[in-house]
Amino acid sequence: MDKEIILQMTDICKSFPGVKALDKACLNVYKGRVMALMGENGAGKSTLMKIMTGIYSKDSGKITYHGHEISFNKTKDSQDAGIAIIHQELNLIQHMSITENIFLGREITNKFGKIDWNTMHKEARDILDLLNVNDSEKTLVKDLTIGKMQMIEIAKALSQNSKLIVMDEPTDALTDKETESLFKVIRDLTSEGKSIIYISHRLKEIPEICDDITILRDGKFIAEAEVKNINEDYIIEKMVGRTLTEQFPNITITPGDEVLKVENLCGKYVNNATFSLKKGEILGISGLMGAGRSELVKTIYGYYKKSSGKIFIDGNEIDINSPEEGVKAGIAYVSEDRKGDGLILGLSVKENMTLSSLKYFTDMFSLNKISENKSVQEYIQKFGIKTPSPDQIIKNLSGGNQQKVAIAKALLTNPKILILDEPTRGVDVGAKKEIYDVINELKEKGLSIIMISSEMPEVMGLSDKIMVIHEHKISGILSKKEFSQEKIMRYAVGVE
Structure with missing residues (x-):
């Protein structure tokens, strides 16, 4: 079947002082599919996502979203365009409730301009039920486990009704049961035509939840493939594929006690x-x-x-x-x-x-x-x-x-x-x-x-x-x- 590209990043370059983080990196994201984005630490995955969502600006290259060339200058621009990112680092206000965190900066108001708590609590409850989070929507975030906090980060993204969601190591702090709930949500989202970029170092998750895979190495695009056509050996080989150089002098001594x-x-x-x-x-x-x-x-x-x-x-x-x-x-x-x-x-x-x-x-x-x-x-x-x-x-x-x-x-x-x-x-x-x-x-x-x-x-x-x-x-x-x-x-x- 033909795959419809909703987002395309082509030849993206980005340098920081002394470091070329991205060197003509490329990424395609397809409608209703999960794209795994993989690479070693420092391969450029997070930098690419930060450019896509307006946290960083690119040095060169082209980004096309729904057929139009775009360049977001701040995260609000990408959010308004229907792109949400769930960062690996938790970004929650500990002394606020789950509902307050989910709608922070996007509070729902009534016709008098006052916060409509009933509607917000109800919408929060609906999203929490989707994720199988049983805690009350009024619970303070500081009273949750790390795994539950991660689910609240995911709930924030879902509440924005985004068309494209970036998930950066979303299962790192989750239990098996929480991971199962997340995977169900991902399948539901893609069945509705929404797209996911899924960043993970857990290889076993890739065939379970992803349709396509893009591999970066040293800031460069290495490969794109459909997950059903490849295996773990292929992924590992493309992720590491480099040789040692003589810059590491091998000093051999006999260790002591x-x-x-x-x-x-x-x-x-x-x-x-x-x-x-x-x-x-x-x-x-x-x-x-x-x-x-x-x-x-x-x-x-x-x-x-x-x-x-x-x-x-x-x-x-x-x-x-x-x-x-x-x-x-x-x-x-x-x-x-x-x-x-x-x-x-x-x-x-x-x-x-x-x-x-x-x-x-x-x-x-x-x-x-x-x-x-x-x-x-x-x-x-x-x-x-x-x-x-x-x-x-x-x-x-x-x-x-x-x-x-x-x-x-x-x-x-x-x-x-x-x-x-x-x-x-x-x-x-x-x-x-x-x-x-x-x-x-x-x-x-x-x-x-x-x-x-x-x-x-x-x-x-x-x-x-x-x-x-x-x-x-x-x-x-x-x-x-x-x-x-x-x-x-x-x-x-x-x-x-």
């Missing part, structure tokens, strides 16, 4: 994790967005409390209940969000670098500035940090140099275990290579390193073994000789 041992660790975001790490070893952690990679290391580090399980450092069982205790135990964590968690942008390079280790530079009650300055200069020289002086305000440095300062800050606490969470995020290619050299140098000196990375070539190029996380569980641990992008992706999507 076991430094970290984790046994049956459980917590709010961790499900029965068991693994170990040796001296001079790099353990890479891979997995898709939302799988629980950062949450696992933050539980070990003491940011999240564990509910059960054991952690051993150098053979001694330890109980870590806060990041401070984590640092005392010999663990240093470099956050994926260096600007939010890792650095204070208004302070100098020196102040940032020694912030967590001031006790090592304190004699009785005063700061030994000579010792502090010496250590800071050593790291500036060792890491090749490009700064006019240690007193330079850190926000004036490039992303790569800021990241080097964040790593130096962690190392000044004299850790046994260094956790690097997305160490090269937002860093240009040249600075990436310099950070890789730093990581390898630390490995050669015997430091034990855990590295989380969303970049497959990076995690394969630097790691001695890779632990893959899927839905808050360790789905596989691979030795160096077992590394392959396909195998890692299979574990990441839970099909191995």
Whole structure:
């Protein structure tokens, strides 16, 4: 049968400072069908959707909607045109009711201009019934589970009576029963001629709910196909299809004794994790967005409390209940969000670098500035940090140099275990290579390193073994000789 295109994005390009997010990306959406939009983390899926809905403007390319070329300047424009987006991040007002959230900014009024609560509550109730949400429409959002909150986000989109709905990882927080309800709603919507763009990393959902699939890689269009004509191997191959380059120098050393041992660790975001790490070893952690990679290391580090399980450092069982205790135990964590968690942008390079280790530079009650300055200069020289002086305000440095300062800050606490969470995020290619050299140098000196990375070539190029996380569980641990992008992706999507 002929498929009617309702939206077509052709040769869309979008660049941010130092990054080409989209490079002639393309997408077709068909009337009454579900289009899966897939790709690895950083493939450009979210950027493409933000351009479509007016959050970002495109640098070049063409968007046609119902046969007319369009370019939305803000989200209200796309909403008025009948396009709704359900973001992966919840965007709800916690102290408002379900009804208030569903109709926020679009309140129904009576002929006197006052809010018509009866009509709003009734319409909210009808949508909640569709989604099998039994909670009262007057319930405050803060009293709902994360899964129910996700259903309210979906209800908001349905209330707009949109012709095209974008669902970004809609089942991430849903139970099986809630997912079943959502799939029924999707089928009902498409039977009415409405169209869905469905973004998910759960491969098993694609044949169940999607008609077509578009795959992006590195911001480029790779393939479009009908789901009935392809299999999981095809999807994985098109998603990863790249080779490693020599930018990842492979340093081989013989690991020493076991430094970290984790046994049956459980917590709010961790499900029965068991693994170990040796001296001079790099353990890479891979997995898709939302799988629980950062949450696992933050539980070990003491940011999240564990509910059960054991952690051993150098053979001694330890109980870590806060990041401070984590640092005392010999663990240093470099956050994926260096600007939010890792650095204070208004302070100098020196102040940032020694912030967590001031006790090592304190004699009785005063700061030994000579010792502090010496250590800071050593790291500036060792890491090749490009700064006019240690007193330079850190926000004036490039992303790569800021990241080097964040790593130096962690190392000044004299850790046994260094956790690097997305160490090269937002860093240009040249600075990436310099950070890789730093990581390898630390490995050669015997430091034990855990590295989380969303970049497959990076995690394969630097790691001695890779632990893959899927839905808050360790789905596989691979030795160096077992590394392959396909195998890692299979574990990441839970099909191995």
